[in-house]
Amino acid sequence: MTTALVTASVLGFGSALVDVLAHVDEDFRASIPGIKGGTELVDSHTMAAIVRRLPQAPRQAPGGSAANTIVGYAKLGGKAALLAKIGLDDAGVFYRQDMQRAGVDTTPFKATGDTDTGRCLSLITPDSERTMRTYMGAAATLRPDELSLDDFRGYSHFYCEGYALFSRELTFRALDLARAAGMVICLDLSAPEVVLAAKDILPVLLRDYVHAVFANEQEAAAFCGSNDPVAGLDALAAHCPLAVLKLGRQGVRLRERGGEVIAVPACSVKAIDSTGAGDLWAAGFLYGWLRGWPLHAAAELGAKVAAAVVQVTGAVIPDDVWTAIRRDLPA
Numbered sequence: 001m002t003t004a005l006v007t008a009s010v011l012g013f014g015s016a017l018v019d020v021l022a023h024v025d026e027d028f029r030a031s032i033p034g035i036k037g038g039t040e041l042v043d044s045h046t047m048a049a050i051v052r053r054l055p056q057a058p059r060q061a062p063g064g065s066a067a068n069t070i071v072g073y074a075k076l077g078g079k080a081a082l083l084a085k086i087g088l089d090d091a092g093v094f095y096r097q098d099m100q101r102a103g104v105d106t107t108p109f110k111a112t113g114d115t116d117t118g119r120c121l122s123l124i125t126p127d128s129e130r131t132m133r134t135y136m137g138a139a140a141t142l143r144p145d146e147l148s149l150d151d152f153r154g155y156s157h158f159y160c161e162g163y164a165l166f167s168r169e170l171t172f173r174a175l176d177l178a179r180a181a182g183m184v185i186c187l188d189l190s191a192p193e194v195v196l197a198a199k200d201i202l203p204v205l206l207r208d209y210v211h212a213v214f215a216n217e218q219e220a221a222a223f224c225g226s227n228d229p230v231a232g233l234d235a236l237a238a239h240c241p242l243a244v245l246k247l248g249r250q251g252v253r254l255r256e257r258g259g260e261v262i263a264v265p266a267c268s269v270k271a272i273d274s275t276g277a278g279d280l281w282a283a284g285f286l287y288g289w290l291r292g293w294p295l296h297a298a299a300e301l302g303a304k305v306a307a308a309v310v311q312v313t314g315a316v317i318p319d320d321v322w323t324a325i326r327r328d329l330p331a
């Protein structure tokens, strides 16, 4: 796969969010309106009001779903860039610098002085589940006319987070540019709320643009209307060449068009926070898949990277752990 070696590079597209992470008990989580494990958009005042009530000061870390994947891909040694919008504030500076330190090309970044950088409050309960409340900030101000073909050139793959679908015009502009640049398009469905909100366009979008789709059990159920994971995987695989169903502790199921279902288990570790688990799984998977590894081998690397991130608070894997993961990669 010489060409795969040459072209294995990823441009991520999603919201630039600084994660605000706090471990809370079930009673605190239950006092926040909305379902456990869900992702809901809030304004900055609502977020600040929740943060004021936290039992201890929260930790901050760079986040954003596609961004987490892109950082992981770069940390593994891959060529990666991020197309995202930050504010011209301290959080935006922190975010850009952190991406650059991780080896991510931030040239495609957009910025605004009108709004602050977005934040995501992740409330982590003792079962390691995270419940997220997101203030989009500058990320919500990205306009279709800010994107140009130059942002997309030089990368072989486009990795889009599903949250982008809340802004349809922007997402289609990005997908059209990615296609015009000859990129292979991957889409992570991000949240069941995204799937329900985009249900009318998702089948066509998957069929016409997407090569690989990533979903968890709830997202697949929202897509196909059944809680049977096999039905969910089949429904997704009917629309694009590769479908990946992420089942958390039950591992993943993958299906290529016309192929059998491949099951790859998760690594058994003590999880303390699932924030970013799916994103980092995708990072490991993309690293192997783009280098022509068999699907099961790429998924095993995904499982290893996901296992590393669930053992820490937030989506940032410590450098010594990355070093150990990289040491085991085939030359």
Ligand SMILES: OC[C@H]1O[C@H](O)[C@H](O)[C@@H]1O
Pocket (backbone or CB within 6 Å): 017, 018, 019, 062, 063, 064, 065, 068, 120, 132, 275, 276, 277, 279, 315
């Ligand atoms: O998938 C986890 C990510 O989703 C949200 O976008 C948070 O920023 C978090 O880092």
